[in-house]
Each structure stands twice: as structure tokens, then as C-alpha cells.
Amino acid sequence: MKDMKIKKNYDYIIVGSGFGGAMTAKNLIEKGKSVLIIERGKWPVRDDSCWDEVRLHLKDPMYRSRTPFLVDQKKGKIEEMWADDTVGGMSTLYGAVSFRMREEDFLGAPVAGTEERDSSTEWPYGYKQLTKYYKSAEKILGIAGIKEKDITEPPIAGDYLHEPSTALSRPSKKIWAASEKLGLHPFFLPMAINYSGKYGKEKCILCPTCDHYLCKIEAKNDIAVMVLPELAEKGLHILAQTRVLKINFEKKRAVSVDIVDENTGEKSTIKAKNIVAAGGALSSPHLLLASEVDILTGNKNIGRYLMRHINGVVAGVFPTKANPENVLQKQIGIPDFYHGGKTDDAYPKGPWGMIQDVSNIGKGVIKANAPMGLKNIAAMVADYLINLLCIAEDTPDYENRVFIDKNSVDEFGMPNLQVYHRYNRRDIAAREALYTEARKILKKAGALFFYNMPIETFSHGLGTCRMGKDIETSVVDQNCKVWGTDNLYVIDGSVMPSGGSVNPSLTIAALALKASEKLN
Ligand SMILES: Cc1cc2nc3c(=O)[nH]c(=O)nc-3n(C[C@H](O)[C@H](O)[C@H](O)COP(=O)(O)OP(=O)(O)OC[C@H]3O[C@@H](n4cnc5c(N)ncnc54)[C@H](O)[C@@H]3O)c2cc1C
Numbered sequence: 001m002k003d004m005k006i007k008k009n010y011d012y013i014i015v016g017s018g019f020g021g022a023m024t025a026k027n028l029i030e031k032g033k034s035v036l037i038i039e040r041g042k043w044p045v046r047d048d049s050c051w052d053e054v055r056l057h058l059k060d061p062m063y064r065s066r067t068p069f070l071v072d073q074k075k076g077k078i079e080e081m082w083a084d085d086t087v088g089g090m091s092t093l094y095g096a097v098s099f100r101m102r103e104e105d106f107l108g109a110p111v112a113g114t115e116e117r118d119s120s121t122e123w124p125y126g127y128k129q130l131t132k133y134y135k136s137a138e139k140i141l142g143i144a145g146i147k148e149k150d151i152t153e154p155p156i157a158g159d160y161l162h163e164p165s166t167a168l169s170r171p172s173k174k175i176w177a178a179s180e181k182l183g184l185h186p187f188f189l190p191m192a193i194n195y196s197g198k199y200g201k202e203k204c205i206l207c208p209t210c211d212h213y214l215c216k217i218e219a220k221n222d223i224a225v226m227v228l229p230e231l232a233e234k235g236l237h238i239l240a241q242t243r244v245l246k247i248n249f250e251k252k253r254a255v256s257v258d259i260v261d262e263n264t265g266e267k268s269t270i271k272a273k274n275i276v277a278a279g280g281a282l283s284s285p286h287l288l289l290a291s292e293v294d295i296l297t298g299n300k301n302i303g304r305y306l307m308r309h310i311n312g313v314v315a316g317v318f319p320t321k322a323n324p325e326n327v328l329q330k331q332i333g334i335p336d337f338y339h340g341g342k343t344d345d346a347y348p349k350g351p352w353g354m355i356q357d358v359s360n361i362g363k364g365v366i367k368a369n370a371p372m373g374l375k376n377i378a379a380m381v382a383d384y385l386i387n388l389l390c391i392a393e394d395t396p397d398y399e400n401r402v403f404i405d406k407n408s409v410d411e412f413g414m415p416n417l418q419v420y421h422r423y424n425r426r427d428i429a430a431r432e433a434l435y436t437e438a439r440k441i442l443k444k445a446g447a448l449f450f451y452n453m454p455i456e457t458f459s460h461g462l463g464t465c466r467m468g469k470d471i472e473t474s475v476v477d478q479n480c481k482v483w484g485t486d487n488l489y490v491i492d493g494s495v496m497p498s499g500g501s502v503n504p505s506l507t508i509a510a511l512a513l514k515a516s517e518k519l520n
């Protein structure tokens with residue numbers, strides 16, 4: 001990376017270097033703007049630690065955020081949770097599945113008990129308006145996919161530029177065959193993985209440590225590999241391990257940010273003509289609330305309508321070792337229940353979601369989380385598991401939110417980020433329906449026992465600064481400008497009014513390319 005001297009004033013300051021922040025920076029740099037990204041995470045270190053679950057997830061995790069957030073997702077229990085912060089946002093640790101949302105998803109979230117969509121959560125634009133940006137995002141991220149095999153896929157002009165590996169792992173082969181026997185339609189997941197060794201980088205070696213890990217050889221096409229180094233060569237400034245504590249205003253105009261160097265604790269202020277919050281669905285509303293944007297603009301929606309999909313894993317226990325070759329097993333999707341399934345009373349009406357195969361979490365993590373006395377058995381059973389991930393859409397609810405209490409501050413003096421979230425009955429029923437179908441597939445593939453593991457993280461957090469028609473119902477307009485301000489934008493997963501049932505990163509990349517095209 002070229003040496004850079006941080007200036008006192010920029011055309012744009014972007015807070016956060018994930019999909020939203022980096023894609024915004026790309027358009028701005030191409031327009032010749034001076035841009036500074038401020039990112040609290042570190043640059044990823046590409047050494048053995050990338051594939052080491054202990055360094056990443058267990059003892060003193062390398063990328064764990066300096067400050068936890070407080071979560072109330074179960075009655076009477078407040079948990080501390082941590083994000084992993086890196087330059088590149090969550091993309092460095094993500095599973096690389098890169099879907100477009102389906103056309104119907106843009107019409108709004110499902111309405112319980114019906115086949116209807118809630119028009120108050122309809123996007124200000126539809127799939128058609130986003131296609132060109134999806135295409136650009138797929139090109140920038142080098143997505144490998146095979147068109148027209150996913151029966152729910154929206155129209156895609158032209159082919160994917162790259163093909164995924166079609167050499168299925170042993171567990172994926174079993175799932176594929178079992179799905180077909182049940183009359184289902186498995187397909188290859190579109191992935192941000194360099195299977196061919198293009199871009200002067202090494203080719204993917206199909207290792208088992210991809211989702212939830214960094215890629216040591218940079219074959220995962222994350223933002224820190226595919227976007228930021230090239231932009232830095234073209235003049236983008238990136239200030240890592242630095243946290244934005246507050247956005248300062250003169251009247252309705254955002255004029256500067258207060259920052260702290262996380263290593264030294266030194267505080268300073270940097271000015272900009274425009275400011276973009278791209279900290280993700282938990283941190284962008286956190287920063288806006290800490291900066292009193294709610295008081296400045298009178299907006300009551302900041303931090304509200306938090307979504308995170310309703311995800312869970314069904315594990316099938318097999319009589320023989322499931323993946324003796326120890327290779328990547330996140331390759332296929334089963335789309336047949338995306339728009340729903342059986343309609344008798346036991347099943348929810350409306351969309352259910354997507355089933356995907358997914359690698360095991362590491363044995364160390366399984367062992368660490370198993371009850372005392374069962375740790376070694378749990379780790380041994382891990383070799384006999386095939387997992388299916390179920391992703392269902394969840395309903396935005398005003399009560400589900402990110403909020404702050406000004407009397408509870410972190411080590412840097414910023415009010416602590418707090419989260420309240422409950423799923424509703426429809427959402428739980430949609431996941432249960434997917435669990436039932438996933439079990440049938442696993443059973444057909446030869447599994448003897450099953451168990452369900454709900455995912456209780458905020459890895460798919462969305463919706464807390466949603467786009468909409470006016471300040472009464474949303475936080476930003478369709479160009480991602482915060483209502484009631486002259487020059488403050490939010491461009492990341494938080495602006496999505498509804499989330500569909502596919503992994504969100506490609507949609508965030510596409511909407512960021514669209515919003516930033518309009519910036520001057
Ligand atoms: C383990 C895992 C696997 C996943 N797998 C997939 C997948 O296969 N496919 C998919 O589509 N999605 C996946 N996701 C979800 C996906 O990664 C996120 O939806 C996406 O990264 C969100 O992008 P974003 O730009 O909104 O925010 P982020 O990627 O979260 O980026 C925001 C950045 O802002 C920084 N930041 C926040 N606040 C501040 C501040 N005040 N000052 C400075 N910096 C700040 C953060 O450190 C972070 O780097 C996965 C997520 C995880 C955790």
C-alpha cells in the first residue's frame with residue numbers, strides 16, 4: 001500500500017470499508033473525488049492464522065472488535081456480543097455466497113397468514129432498476145455462477161463471467177443426489193471465489209475453512225482483495241484501526257467527524273464536504289444516534305426495523321465420516337421452498353426461504369460450546385455431520401432496534417450500542433418449515449439422527465436506516481441521503497427495507513453502486 005498522508009479536509013469521508021463503503025468509494029474515486037475511508041478494523045494478515053479457528057474465534061480472537069454490544073434477544077437475558085472488524089468489513093470472513101434478490105423480494109416483507117407483501121416495506125425501486133448494478137458488482141467481485149439452474153433466479157442478462165468448481169465434495173454430492181430423488185432442484189451457488197486463478201492471484205484449493213475464516217491465499221474475492229488495494233493505488237486514503245465516535249453538524253450540514261486511534265487513544269477531528277455512514281446495520285444507526293441525528297432531524301426511525309433473516313442449521317449425523325477428504329462443502333443451494341411450500345395449517349403461507357449446504361464449524365469451536373463432559377464426544381461426532389443452512393426472510397418490526405443509553409459509555413466515551421430483537425411467529429414458522437424439508441433431504445442422504453441449531457448472531461443484520469418515501473416512515477431517501485440533512489448518507493445493509501431470503505452482500509454492493517453513482 002502506498003504511503004498516505006491524511007489530509008485535514010476531504011470531499012467525502014466514508015465510515016466503514018465493507019461492501020457499502022468500498023463500492024461507494026469506488027464510484028467516488030473514479031469521479032476524481034478526494035475520499036477517506038475510516039475503518040476501526042485491522043488489515044487482514046494473510047498467514048496461517050487465517051485458517052486457525054483458535055486465533056480467529058477462541059482465545060483472544062485476532063479481529064474481535066474492541067467494544068462489545070449488548071443484546072436482548074431472550075426474555076430476561078442481556079448478552080454481550082462482539083463483531084469481527086477488518087478492513088473489508090465482514091467480507092473477509094464471509095461465506096462468499098453471492099445472490100441477487102428475487103424480483104418479488106423488492107415488493108416488501110411477507111404479511112403473516114397471507115401470500116401478500118407489506119407495501120409499506122416495498123423498495124423505492126425494483127429488481128429491474130438494480131440489474132445493471134448487480135451486473136457491475138458481480139464483475140468487480142469476480143462472482144462464479146451457472147445461470148438458469150436456480151429455478152427462482154431473477155432474469156440475468158448475459159452469463160456469469162466465471163464458472164464455479166463443479167467438482168462436488170462427497171457431502172455435497174450426497175445432498176445433490178438426495179434432493180433430486182425428492183424431486184427438488186439443486187444448483188451451484190454463485191460464489192465470490194477465484195476458482196480459476198485469475199487476477200494474478202492463487203486459485204482456490206477448496207479447503208474446508210472458508211465461511212467464518214479468512215482466506216490465506218486471497219482466493220476468496222473479498223473487498224480487501226478485490227476492491228480496496230486498487231482504489232488505494234488510485235488515491236483512496238484508508239485509515240485503519242480508527243473509530244469514528246461522532247459526526248459534527250453546522251445546522252443541517254455534516255462538517256466533520258471526531259475520531260480515535262484505537263491503538264494510542266489519540267483523538268482528533270477531520271473535515272469533509274460530505275459524510276457517508278457505511279458501518280453496517282448495527283453500527284451506522286449507532287453512530288447516527290451517538291451524533292444525535294434523531295434530535296437534529298426529528299426522525300423516529302433511526303435504528304428501528306432491525307432484521308437479520310431467521311437462520312438456522314440442521315445437522316444430520318451419518319454412520320460414516322462425512323467429509324474424509326476434508327474439502328470445501330459449501331457448494332449447492334436448494335431453492336424449491338423459496339416462495340413457500342405446503343399450504344395446510346401446519347405450514348406458514350407466503351415465502352419460506354433457501355436451503356444451502358454449509359461446512360462444519362471447527363471442532364475446537366464445537367468443543368468449546370459443548371456442555372462439560374460431552375466436549376470430546378461432540379468433537380468426535382463433528383466428523384460424521386452434514387449440515388444444511390436454512391435462511392428465511394424475517395419481518396421488519398418497529399420494536400426491533402439498535403439504541404443507545406447516553407449514561408452507558410464504552411472505553412472511548414461513545415454510548416454503548418444496544419440491541420433489542422424478537423422474531424415473530426410467522427418468521428419462526430418459516431424457519432421450522434425449512435428445517436422439516438432439510439431433515440427430509442438429510443434423511444434421504446442417509447442421516448440417522450438430526451438436530452437443529454438456530455443462528456443467533458447478527459451476521460445478516462439489515463434494515464435499521466431504511467430507505468423510503470418520507471421521513472415519517474424511513475431514515476434515507478432512495479439515493480441514501482438522510483432525511484433532514486444536506487449531505488449525510490447511509491450506504492450499507494441498514495438501508496434495505498426488506499431482506500428477501502438470500503444472503504445479502506451482493507445486494508448491498510449493488511445498491512451502493514447505484515446510490516454512489518448519483519453523488520457529486
Ligand atoms: C461469518 C459470516 C458469513 C457470512 N456469509 C455471507 C455469505 O456467504 N454471503 C453473503 O451475502 N453475506 C454473508 N454474510 C453477511 C455479509 O458479510 C454482510 O451482510 C455484509 O458484509 C454487510 O456489509 P456492510 O457494508 O453493510 O457492512 P460491514 O461488512 O459490516 O462493514 C462495515 C464496516 O464498518 C466498520 N465500522 C463500523 N462502525 C465504525 C465506526 N464507528 N468507525 C469506523 N469503522 C466502523 C466495521 O468495522 C466494518 O468493517 C456473512 C457474515 C458473516 C459474519
Ligand code: SF4
Pocket residue numbers: 193194203204205206207208209210211214215216217218219220221328
Ligand atoms: S475454500 Fe478457497 S476461497 Fe475459501 S478459504 Fe479455502 S482456498 Fe480460500
